[in-house]
Amino acid sequence: MKNDIDSKTILRVYEFIQKHGVQNNDQKHAHGLIAFSDFDGYTIYLKGCGVLMRYGFHNTYHLEYQHERQKHAFLEKVKYLDTLALS
Numbered sequence: 001m002k003n004d005i006d007s008k009t010i011l012r013v014y015e016f017i018q019k020h021g022v023q024n025n026d027q028k029h030a031h032g033l034i035a036f037s038d039f040d041g042y043t044i045y046l047k048g049c050g051v052l053m054r055y056g057f058h059n060t061y062h063l064e065y066q067h068e069r070q071k072h073a074f075l076e077k078v079k080y081l082d083t084l085a086l087s
Contacts, residue, residue, distance in 0.1 A: 004075055007059040009082045014044050014055075016085035031081055049073040 017035035021028030027036040033048040043056035050070035055061040065071045 004071075005061075005078060007055075007061075009078065010044075010046070010053070010055050010061060012085045013078050013081045014046060016081055017046075031077070031084070033077055033081060046074075046078065049077060 013033070014035050017028050017030040017033060021030035021035060027034050033046055035044065035046055037044045043054060045055070046053040050067070051063055051065040051074035053061055053063050053074070063071060063074070065074070
């Protein structure tokens with residue numbers, strides 16, 4: 001899989017959602033994305049636009065989606081949240 005997004009961006013967006021998101025059980029929601037982690041915090045997840053991103057071991061990620069347009073919408077949302085995190 002081609003790297004569509006770098007590790008620093010993923011981590012910034014995750015932290016932004018954790019800091020500014022609304023709590024719902026073990027997840028935080030912000031601007032249409034959900035951020036959560038596994039029980040030990042080793043693997044983090046971003047979810048939205050019909051996509052689930054799993055990020056963890058060796059700074060790699062995996063995207064699960066059914067349609068390419070979902071992936072595109074998700075990546076655009078991540079990039080948008082990254083601009084918010086950087087401002």
